[in-house]
Amino acid sequence: MRLSKAESALQERAAEFAAETIEPAAVEHERTSTHPTDIVREAAREGLTSASLPAEYGGGGLGITGSLLVREQLYAADPGIAEAITGSMFGCEIIANDGTEEQAERWVRPVTNGEIITGAAMTEPRGGSDFANTETQAVRNGDEYVLNGEKIFIGNGHIADAVLVFARTEDTDPPHRGLSSFVVESGTEGFYREELEGFTGPGAMALGRLELNDATVPVDARIGEEGDGFYQAMRTMNGSRLEIAASSIGAARGALDRTIEYTSERETFGKPVKDRQAVRHRIAEYEARLEALRTFTYETARDLEENVELAEEPAMAKLLAAQLAEEVASDAVQLHGGYGLLDEYLVEEYLRWSKIAQIYDGTNEIMRGIIAESVLDE
Incomplete structure (x- = not known):
């Protein structure tokens, strides 16, 4: 490219x-x-x-x-x-x-400028992929909105200076038409945050739970008009799924590079591990798949920038890249042997992160559903 x-x-x-x-x-x-x-x-x-x-x-x-x-x-x-x-x-x-x-x-x-950190709160305890049925409520009261609800698995949730919160401003049929978005700043009365304990993802990630208990924000904290929230989020989905695909390609690249370095230095039975045919073929296959998937992902990004109508392509990129990241990272751990389980070699972190890529912004199952609908139900 x-x-x-x-x-x-x-x-x-x-x-x-x-x-x-x-x-x-x-x-x-x-x-x-x-x-x-x-x-x-x-x-x-x-x-x-x-x-x-x-x-x-x-x-x-x-x-x-x-x-x-x-x-x-x-x-x-x-x-x-x-x-x-x-x-x-x-x-x-x-x-x-x-x-x-x-x-x-x-x-x-x-x-x-690096002065603040933001977050976006969509997922709720009762559902993540079912975003249209968001339960968090935002009720207008004069020049303010009063928000009540709970969000979970929110990146930067407990450390962000401001969080874009999606809430229901109207009960509509279909339900997605009644969602709106609001910026809620840290320190807002009734806005409670805590770090999620027991998270097995990478240590540097900040993942939190949010609770809104009569949290009040001014009308000018609403982004766009009432009812725009679902459409705002959906307009970003193709781009965000391509971003996860690129992140997965990067993670796979990192895990593979570390594996190539380790197997080149590590010897078993008098010869480098990389000289074993099974290892060579496995690395060669990953190299080919990475390059093909990288090309597809960036070509899809160019189409998105040129306003080409896209349906299944971003879902395909995210699905395949997230799967590939897991496969490469799993083999990286295996080929490192016992060292692959030590944090100083980092490959086990790539493996843990790969599962995150398969869940957020649409699970693998949701991606398959999008692809199937596009090719089978037209």
């Missing part, structure tokens, strides 16, 4: 940042389970958190392709820290695209 000068420069900057800043810190953050706030801010100053956001609000203005280029490099270095960096602007695309200029200046620009 041909890249513009700006895209090539961004890719090189992301690769350099991954090697010099992320990799040296990966094991420490995994062991301490601490959010890499300083690294996130440094990444923002390098333009790595906002490559796809509009230039008028401080973003890179490079569209979905810019985001994919960054993600591939960062996730290859360490998926946990990469998740913290790329997730620092959750919800900002919707605010930039559907909000007012004042709202974007208030919440998007500070993210591009």
